[in-house]
Amino acid sequence: MIRRSLLLGTGSALPARSVSNAELAQTVDTSDEWIVERTGIRNRHIAGDGETTATLAADAARRALEAAGLAAQDIDLIILATATPDQTFPAAATKVQAMLGIDDCVAFDVAAVCSGFLYAVTVADSMIRSGAANRALVIGSETFSRILDWEDRATCVLFGDGAGAVVLGAEESADGARGILAAKLHADGRHNQLLYVDGGPSTTQTVGKLRMRGQEVFRHAVVNLASVLGEVLALAGLEVADIDWLVPHQANARILDATARKLKLSPERVVVTVDRHANTSAASVPLALDLAMRDGRIRNGDIVVLEAMGGGFTWGACVLRV
Incomplete structure (x- = not known):
């Protein structure tokens, strides 16, 4: 056990x-x-x-x-x-x-x-x-x-x-039963200036405003998200075909589409809420997960993968059986 x-x-x-x-x-x-x-x-x-x-x-x-x-x-x-x-x-x-x-x-x-x-x-x-x-x-x-x-x-x-x-x-x-099966996290601080806030207590003594170089963030996001999803599935002993639902960070519909294509994952298995919520940063994955749980799409026994990438850069994924 x-x-x-x-x-x-x-x-x-x-x-x-x-x-x-x-x-x-x-x-x-x-x-x-x-x-x-x-x-x-x-x-x-x-x-x-x-x-x-x-x-x-x-x-x-x-x-x-x-x-x-x-x-x-x-x-x-x-x-x-x-x-x-x-x-x-x-x-x-x-x-x-x-x-x-x-x-x-x-x-x-x-x-x-x-x-x-x-x-x-x-x-x-x-x-x-x-x-x-x-x-x-x-x-x-x-x-x-x-x-x-x-x-x-x-x-x-x-x-x-x-x-x-x-x-x-x-x-x-028992092994392979419900619960979190695997997780994988990454960070690469060399990309700070691609997505950041231009303030902070120790530097400007202000909160600052968000700054982003969108095209470069997009390119990193597609590569990193597809890569970490492969890593976490390998840790769990699973393959893309085993995924019932992918619940990704809701940053941009084009990133979601490009990631699904790169993984050869059916768009019907991707939970999308970016159209109604936009990018809610750390809230986007749990918001999307809750919506799909409550509307009945995600059911007991389903294999669900959560994934996200954000400023830092930081990125990661988690696979669970609901």
């Missing part, structure tokens, strides 16, 4: 305000046609007053706990992946802990930008396998609208706000 991390429940949360391309075009020099042709994005949600990374994370966590049939006090680990925390410190995860009414548990943030949720899941899985935790809330939550340059039409149209969460629980099971 092997101690595994089992997916017990998923949840998500979106800001109340939904912004279409047409509405965005009223204030930004762009058009619906321009955005859809280049990205596949038609809509995004933008956080309003009182909506923060932590409040969205807490809402997503509550829904994941409800889906898992657990109370907040059953959780002994919270890992929140975000590049847009409420404060420089303390960790947004501790704010979520307080909002959920948990008196004491391990709680910390992970900063790996769009790959953050994959990093957080891998850390939680390691802690569960080692016995350091039994039930974990793993959350990806972002308010990227607060770090966008709204005069840069090449980047501001790409992003949205939101949160997604999963509950993982320890279970002793």
Whole structure:
């Protein structure tokens, strides 16, 4: 028997305000046609007053706990992946802990930008396998609208706000049974200037704005995502044909299409939400996973692969049997 991390429940949360391309075009020099042709994005949600990374994370966590049939006090680990925390410190995860009414548990943030949720899941899985935790809330939550340059039409149209969460629980099971089967992470800091924020406490003493060289990021994303998916499948002893569902980072519809073609994976097996949510960074994978779980596409026993690449560069993938 092997101690595994089992997916017990998923949840998500979106800001109340939904912004279409047409509405965005009223204030930004762009058009619906321009955005859809280049990205596949038609809509995004933008956080309003009182909506923060932590409040969205807490809402997503509550829904994941409800889906898992657990109370907040059953959780002994919270890992929140975000590049847009409420404060420089303390960790947004501790704010979520307080909002959920948990008196004491391990709680910390992970900063790996769009790959953050994959990093957080891998850390939680390691802690569960080692016995350091039994039930974990793993959350990806972002308010990227607060770090966008709204005069840069090449980047501001790409992003949205939101949160997604999963509950993982320890279970002793036979090899190959349900749970997280394998994970693989990478980072290459040589590419910092391709996707970054031009500020920070230690440099400019400001939050800064997001900057991106889109074409170069696109090229790296297709290669890296296809490569890491092959790596994680090999670790799990699986092949592309074994995948029931691929839940990728929702950055750009063209990246999703190109990655699927490179892997010879049917587009019908790729969960796509970028059209309605845009790029929500660390929140995009758990948001897409929750949607596909709740609409019945992903069922018990399915092999699901999660993958993402983000600034750093960081990238990774995780394969699980639901």
